[in-house]
Amino acid sequence: MESRGRFGSRIGVVLASAGSAVGLGNIWRFSTEVGRNGGAAFILVYLLFVLFLAMPVLVGEFVIGRASKANTVDCYRRLAPGERWHMMGYLSVLAGFMVLSFYSVVAGWTLHYSCSSLMGHISGGLDHAVLFNSFVSHPFRPLAYLFVFLLLTHLVVSRGVQNGIERFSKCMVPLLFIIILILVFCSLNMPGAREGLRYLLQPDFSRLTTPVVLSAVGQAFFSLSVGIGCMVTYASYFDGETRLMSSAFKICMIDTLVAVLSGFIIFPAVFSVDGISADAGPGLVFITLPSVFDSAFSGLPVLGYCFSLLFYVLLLLAALTSSISMHEICTAFILERFSLSRRWAAAIVTAVCIVLGSACSLSFGAWSEVKIFGMGFFDLFDYATAKFIMPLGGIVISLFVGWRLERRLVMDELTNGGHVARISARVVLFLLRWVAPVGVAIIFVNGLIGR
Numbered sequence: 001m002e003s004r005g006r007f008g009s010r011i012g013v014v015l016a017s018a019g020s021a022v023g024l025g026n027i028w029r030f031s032t033e034v035g036r037n038g039g040a041a042f043i044l045v046y047l048l049f050v051l052f053l054a055m056p057v058l059v060g061e062f063v064i065g066r067a068s069k070a071n072t073v074d075c076y077r078r079l080a081p082g083e084r085w086h087m088m089g090y091l092s093v094l095a096g097f098m099v100l101s102f103y104s105v106v107a108g109w110t111l112h113y114s115c116s117s118l119m120g121h122i123s124g125g126l127d128h129a130v131l132f133n134s135f136v137s138h139p140f141r142p143l144a145y146l147f148v149f150l151l152l153t154h155l156v157v158s159r160g161v162q163n164g165i166e167r168f169s170k171c172m173v174p175l176l177f178i179i180i181l182i183l184v185f186c187s188l189n190m191p192g193a194r195e196g197l198r199y200l201l202q203p204d205f206s207r208l209t210t211p212v213v214l215s216a217v218g219q220a221f222f223s224l225s226v227g228i229g230c231m232v233t234y235a236s237y238f239d240g241e242t243r244l245m246s247s248a249f250k251i252c253m254i255d256t257l258v259a260v261l262s263g264f265i266i267f268p269a270v271f272s273v274d275g276i277s278a279d280a281g282p283g284l285v286f287i288t289l290p291s292v293f294d295s296a297f298s299g300l301p302v303l304g305y306c307f308s309l310l311f312y313v314l315l316l317l318a319a320l321t322s323s324i325s326m327h328e329i330c331t332a333f334i335l336e337r338f339s340l341s342r343r344w345a346a347a348i349v350t351a352v353c354i355v356l357g358s359a360c361s362l363s364f365g366a367w368s369e370v371k372i373f374g375m376g377f378f379d380l381f382d383y384a385t386a387k388f389i390m391p392l393g394g395i396v397i398s399l400f401v402g403w404r405l406e407r408r409l410v411m412d413e414l415t416n417g418g419h420v421a422r423i424s425a426r427v428v429l430f431l432l433r434w435v436a437p438v439g440v441a442i443i444f445v446n447g448l449i450g451r
């Protein structure tokens with residue numbers, strides 16, 4: 001078996017983990033949720049949940065990963081031999097396959113929209129709803145983009161932890177920031193900027209209903225990639241010097257900043273065109289925004305061309321830095337469990353995701369009638385992971401670290417053997433023991449009965 005990979009630098013640790021966190025969740029899913037749930041009030045609740053629920057679980061995943069130096073199944077076996085905690089690990093690997101499969105479908109759409117923007121096809125008074133629907137339901141085209149996207153993910157993962165994942169994230173995450181800043185600048189100069197900002201910054205608490213609060217918790221988990229062992233896997237490549245709490249804090253800051261900045265890109269643009277509403281749901285980015293590019297830049301088509309190209313390339317790169325982390329959950333498990341080479345393990349994961357991803361993609365077209373528990377493959381995978389496995393993982397991880405692991409081991413990991421202030425470690429431990437399991441249990445139960 002190949003020797004275990006590890007990240008080569010502290011900045012590599014933060015950028016690779018931030019790369020996993022920053023993805024379609026920050027731009028596509030966040031703006032959809034903000035648009036649907038009334039703007040600033042949703043964002044405030046989301047921030048609270050990031051701080052008190054998702055961040056402690058993220059630190060918990062780091063503790064498990066670094067203390068065990070193993071994949072998401074064997075980590076539990078090493079830390080609690082002979083017990084059943086590793087069943088959660090198997091569920092995480094399954095979730096890794098499922099998330100990567102449906103995520104790659106949407107990522108394939110972003111690849112298609114990037115290519116279309118490059119060719120200048122996202123303009124010219126077209127009916128974007130018709131274009132989008134005919135693309136996603138086409139028998140082959142979305143599948144082709146799905147394959148290409150998975151192949152790109154495969155290429156990065158098969159090159160290994162330091163040469164593939166770390167190197168790729170170190171280039172891409174800063175590039176993402178540059179693109180975001182350019183787009184924020186353009187968007188803030190659009191006529192609807194004031195109204196868009198008001199929507200994002202002035203909370204209307206009357207919009208805060210129970211489902212809105214629960215969506216905010218789900219969004220916090222999805223956006224930080226916690227609950228499915230992704231960060232456990234990454235942390236198993238950390239060295240003893242990495243500071244777990246401050247790395248987790250930086251990752252949360254970067255992830256939240258990207259989410260809020262992408263709101264600064266999307267909403268000023270949307271409010272710049274009369275008759276377009278912000279609550280379009282998942283079509284916001286693929287149907288509403290192209291119409292905005294058309295109308296807002298009708299006098300300046302070159303600017304519209306650059307804006308739309310940069311925007312879809314941003315989505316594509318963000319999707320890639322996340323998909324490699326989902327791929328790595330499964331690759332690390334297969335590689336270590338079956339003593340395979342990284343190349344073979346990665347090839348197996350890619351092949352399985354091509355099959356599952358195709359099923360998800362076809363659920364928008366030829367297989368739209370195929371339903372399991374009343375849902376198509378895409379919705380089923382999305383539901384099973386975001387509403388079931390991730391919250392369950394959050395509960396199990398916080399209970400495992402908060403109550404099952406020895407307190408001394410956890411404190412040692414959190415303080416790097418006494419080199420970091422103990423007070424913040426105590427706060428994190430308190431959140432892991434009491435706040436996170438209870439808070440997440442509420443979403444979990446709601447997810448099950450609220451369907």
Ligand code: PHE
Pocket residue numbers: 020021022023024025026099222223224225226228230322323325326
């Ligand atoms: N956090 C990623 C995003 O925001 C999605 C993700 C979920 C990545 C689970 C890895 C694991 O898009």
